[in-house]
Amino acid sequence: MIGDALSYPKSGESWLRTVLIGGLLLLFSWLIVPAILLQGYLLRVLRAGSEEAVEPPVFDEWADMLVDGLKVIAVAIGFFLVPFVLAVLLGLAFGGFEAGAIGFLVGVVVFAAYLVAAYLLPAGLTNMAMEGSLGAAFDTDVLRRVGGSSDYLVAVASAIVIGVILGAVASMLTVVLVGVFLLFYVQVAMYYLIGRGYGQAMEMTPETTGDVTPGRAEPTE
Numbered sequence: 001m002i003g004d005a006l007s008y009p010k011s012g013e014s015w016l017r018t019v020l021i022g023g024l025l026l027l028f029s030w031l032i033v034p035a036i037l038l039q040g041y042l043l044r045v046l047r048a049g050s051e052e053a054v055e056p057p058v059f060d061e062w063a064d065m066l067v068d069g070l071k072v073i074a075v076a077i078g079f080f081l082v083p084f085v086l087a088v089l090l091g092l093a094f095g096g097f098e099a100g101a102i103g104f105l106v107g108v109v110v111f112a113a114y115l116v117a118a119y120l121l122p123a124g125l126t127n128m129a130m131e132g133s134l135g136a137a138f139d140t141d142v143l144r145r146v147g148g149s150s151d152y153l154v155a156v157a158s159a160i161v162i163g164v165i166l167g168a169v170a171s172m173l174t175v176v177l178v179g180v181f182l183l184f185y186v187q188v189a190m191y192y193l194i195g196r197g198y199g200q201a202m203e204m205t206p207e208t209t210g211d212v213t214p215g216r217a218e219p220t221e
Contacts (some may be wrong), residue, residue, distance in 0.1 A: 001193065002158050006090035012055035020187070021059045023181030037062065039186075040069030042191045047121065049195020056188055058120070072125060075137040079121045083113035083144040119156060119177050121192075126198040146201040155197020159190040 009015060022041065029035035044057040044065070059065070085131040087110040126138035136142070146152050166186045173179025 001072075001155070001196065002162065005158070005162065005189040005193040005196075008192045009056055014058055014162035015056065018056060019181055019185055020056055024183035025074035026184050026187075027180045029121035030108045034097075036069035036073065037065050038069070039072040041081070042065070042187060043068045043072055043125060043129050045188055045191040045199070046126040046195040048127050049192040050130060052196060052199060056192070071128065071134055075125055075128060076121060078138065079117045079124065082113065082199065083110060083117050086110060086113050111182070122156070122185075122194045123152060123198055123201075125146060126195055142202075146198055149197070149201030152197040155193045155200075159193040162186060162193070163190050 009019065014016075024039065025034040025038045025041075029038060033073060033098065042060060048057050080115065087106075090106045120143050123143055124139075127139055127142045127146075128137035129132060130136070131139075163186060166189075167183065170179040170183035170186055
């Protein structure tokens with residue numbers, strides 16, 4: 001799976017153009033709008049991965065991509081709002097995060113909540129991309145099914161490995177700008193991997209009888 005992910009960004013005839021545009025958006029992400037556009041594009045990559053598309057999506061329909069990027073930001077805020085509220089409530093209940101056993105346990109619980117949110121966020125985003133609805137990102141049934149799937153777990157773990165190793169190399173090369181484009185390349189590979197993990201997790205849907213039948217989620221118009 002990792003091999004497919006690493007070769008995926010350079011599939012198709014227009015891959016070099018895509019990498020150049022993506023790298024430029026990443027380079028100028030400090031201008032905010034390019035960063036939002038980039039998030040909209042990566043959302044397309046999640047969907048492409050879930051559908052096991054042969055080639056990565058191209059940069060087009062920029063207005064739609066901008067809207068999608070804003071949706072990604074909104075969903076991310078929604079996901080991380082839960083552990084934030086949990087941290088506030090626990091902090092108030094136990095007098096803040098002061099030193100001691102209780103403070104340590106509160107910190108562990110809050111940290112675990114953030115990890116769960118970070119783990120499930122890509123699944124929610126992919127479901128949103130597939131269903132075409134913002135609310136689909138918070139579908140608890142889908143999040144539970146995908147989050148508990150070994151396929152999704154392996155995909156996320158593999159994406160982290162790629163991100164840590166190649167991301168570190170790309171970061172070192174940013175001083176000569178080449179690393180910026182490599183970093184975008186790595187991001188596409190990571191999001192493709194996670195999208196595939198979602199797709200594989202959704203291929204087998206448990207039925208009330210206890211059997212399993214193929215059932216990939218279909219996108220809506």
